Amino acid sequence: MPAFHILLEDDESGSTRIDFDADSRDFALVIAQGHSGGRNMELWEGASLVGTLHKAAPQLWRLS
16 A cells, blocks of 8 residues: 655644555545644655645635
8 A cells, every 4th residue: 555644734833744554545635634624734645745735615625
């Protein structure tokens, strides 16, 4: 399984890193959203940035 991690934006400490494994980028997005707590984040697959996610609405994320 590929290794992923997210970097969650924190107001005080800069960012928090959470490491996890997922079968694909699709599943990694679902896992990342579950850990976000509504915060903006970066999703990484190994050393490659998959994208930056911003909370756009209660059930909507914008991926860039």
